Every structure is written in C-alpha cells, then in structure tokens.
Amino acid sequence: MSRRIRIVSRSIGEVYAELRDEDNPKTCEAIWRSLPIEGIARRWGDEVYFDVGLNIGLENPSQDVEVGDIAFWPPGRAVCIFFGLTPMSRCDKPRAYSPVNVFARIMGDPKVFRRVEEGERIRIERG
Numbered sequence: 751m752s753r754r755i756r757i758v759s760r761s762i763g764e765v766y767a768e769l770r771d772e773d774n775p776k777t778c779e780a781i782w783r784s785l786p787i788e789g790i791a792r793r794w795g796d797e798v799y800f801d802v803g804l805n806i807g808l809e810n811p812s813q814d815v816e817v818g819d820i821a822f823w824p825p826g827r828a829v830c831i832f833f834g835l836t837p838m839s840r841c842d843k844p845r846a847y848s849p850v851n852v853f854a855r856i857m858g859d860p861k862v863f864r865r866v867e868e869g870e871r872i873r874i875e876r877g
Contacts, residue, residue: 756877777851788873796834811849818860821850833860
C-alpha cells in the first residue's frame with residue numbers, strides 16, 4: 751500500500767508526493783511517524799530545503815538524485831525537495847550537497863517549487 755504526503759506552503763498551495771518505502775524504509779517510517787512537520791524554506795539552486803529537527807541517520811544514501819525526489823539530509827536535519835539543477839550538479843540532474851536518503855517522489859510537476867520563497871513556512875502532512 752502506497753502512502754501519500756501533502757506539502758503545503760503559501761506560494762504552492764498543496765502538492766502531493768508518494769513515499770518510496772523500498773529505497774529507505776527506516777527513513778520513510780521515521781518521517782511518516784513524525785508528521786506533520788514544518789520548517790522555514792531555504793533555497794539552494796533548484797532545491798528547497800528546511801530543517802525539521804529530526805535525527806535520522808544515513809540509510810542507502812545517494813548524492814545523485816532525480817528531479818522530483820524528496821530526501822532527508824542528516825547533517826542539516828532537513829527535508830530537501832529537488833526540482834532542477836543545484837550548484838553541485840555535474841550534468842542535467844540535481845546533485846545534493848552531501849549524501850541524502852531519498853524517501854518520496856513528487857506527483858505532478860516538481861517545477862512548482864520554483865515559486866517557494868526563502869523564509870516561507872513549509873509543512874508536510876499525511877495526504
């Protein structure tokens with residue numbers, strides 16, 4: 751059974767994503783159990799990230815991600831939403847600052863996150 755989350759902010763309204771339990775099940779479960787979570791949006795290229803105060807270790811980490819991936823970044827205790835190239839990108843795909851645990855995928859067009867402004871409150875809840 752797939753589980754959905756809803757990402758909510760003033761600039762994007764509601765965007766849905768599906769958890770990807772097969773890649774990082776411990777990360778998915780920790781996020782799911784902690785919902786709702788929220789933080790203050792920061793931008794890094796075409797990535798939005800925000801500290802959610804969770805302590806989740808690395809689990810099958812990757813630095814290379816796909817447009818539309820949502821990941822947890824352990825050093826920053828942050829959720830990262832990738833919707834295009836980042837300053838670390840080497841080709842046509844996003845690349846995280848350091849290894850992350852990918853735990854969800856945006857349903858629909860991830861480019862909507864270009865509207866998120868630095869300092870905006872962003873929330874993730876069960877969808």
